[in-house]
Amino acid sequence: MTKRVGILGGTFNPPHFGHLFIAEQVFEAYQLDEIRFLPNAIPPHKAVVDGITDEARIALVKGAIANNTHFTIDTREITRGGSSYTYDTMLEMKQLEPDVQFYFIIGADMVEYLPKWYNINKLMELVTFIGVTRKGYRLQSDYPIETLALPLMDLSSSAIRAQLKAGQSVRYMVPENVYYAIKESQFYES
Template sequence: MNPVIPRVSTLSPNPDRPPRWGLYGGSFDPLHCGHLLVAQAALEELALDRLFFIPAAQSPFKPGSRPAPDAARLRMLRRSLAGQSRTEVHDDELSRGGVSYSIDTVNLFNARHPGAELFWLIGADHVPTLPQWREAEALAKAVTFVVIPRPGQPPASLPSPWRLRHLRGWPLGISSSEVRDRIRRGLPFAHLVPAGAADVIASEGLYQNPSES
């Protein structure tokens, strides 16, 4: 199962409006096919001109986690997205190091590319926590949050000034923790991850150690 993200020629940017960019942050530890399906749905439903995968150095939601090395997660992303001209890997959070905060990345995008309309992809389970995020008020004004449905998670809502849009697609039923657990237990996993990620996992022996789960 290796979803193909549409190439730029299938959906041309509209010169009569600002560019519409999707920001997809996460650990991607590892990247799996569900991430690519979400990206495809966002590109199509929101008519995005570009979607950026943004791997976090350290998620503020997982303070005790020990993700795979930054370089390995970058290789999984870049190999899996090679040739997809409407997606890009943005590695500034890894370069900054430390805890990765969304507002820092949004401010960076706004400084480098003023005028772009920004859409931040977020799992439905994280929506109730948004008011507690760093500089939440500024974040609410800067981006539209695109909510990824989760199995068993009811539709989320927040009052103004939060702007939420819900992907209509299927709930995301694959998790990186499930993939890591299958690898650790020696179970088949290649059907859950794109080929580029599977190659990196196999060649570098990732997720074999229980401490990486």
Template sequence: MKAIGIYGGSFDPIHLGHLLLAETAREELALEQVIFVPAAQSPLKKHRPYINDADRVELIKLAIRENPGFTLSEVELKRKPPSYTVDTLNFFRQAYPDHALFLLMGQDSLNTLTGWHRFEQLFTLATLAVGVRPGFPAQVPPALEAFRAPSAQSKGIVFFHNPEVAISSSAIRERLRLGKSVRYWLEPQVLKYILANKLYT
């Protein structure tokens, strides 16, 4: 069965850590494609993204333009916020009825999953694919142990070896605010767009 990875987030801005996670998952999990899904408003964050939706979409397009295994969906931007992952997975389950779905995330997200809206339903819609990030050992939290293995109630949890690159969007925003270099933290065309449009400064 063909498989698709769903990768949601604020992508504020999208950086090399995001791209490495997506590419590693695509290769290790034999995904036909990885779909980047920018959120309009994360229910777990008190603030909206720091730049507008159009600029975030353009940055993602620039970042993934040379990878035929990466695509973009604006489904969450077209819905009234907040962005609930369970609704997004339901959308893609209907759009790709003959594909297996993998929800891509980092270990830090898995650790907070029980706080997500209707988190139990996520396991009925997709396999959770967790990339190990720096400072977060690969482990299933006790509250999710019942969902670890595939069953009638769960498609299970799998781990993949994400390259350990300690880059974050918040650190990039702060460095840009202070006028510090973020070269090699971002795809070159993404950095060029940010500087040309004076984003995050």
């Protein structure tokens, strides 16, 4: 039987319950064997946010997924460095694991952005995209993608960072161990 692996890429700056909720829902809905969290080095579509090292982001993701046996982390994009193009990463994964069926999970904001993705037509041959609902975006594409409507969680890493900068608590927005790691290291505080 072919192994079925979901990939959830992102900056995870910081990882929060929205990421974990999406990963778990896709895992169950598509009966996957594993979800791999894939932190970007430099996302081509987002501004890089200072204030936290790649190593710290990796540690936060590891903390966030620690209690889930079907969640793992893949640090290849950070190890490789430079711009993180999904096509390059998925080509490498497919070459190393030719028998795995990969499902790349994206929010509806990225579904709308798909036409601008690097080598999108070739990428579509390597993975099945699963688009999930996100507030303010439609889940429609000219590309053949799977869609999964989920209850909306209005959480974002940027909103969490803003709340921390303002000296407000983010408890219950992030997993407990991520919360304490952020508090202890004073990530994102001005």
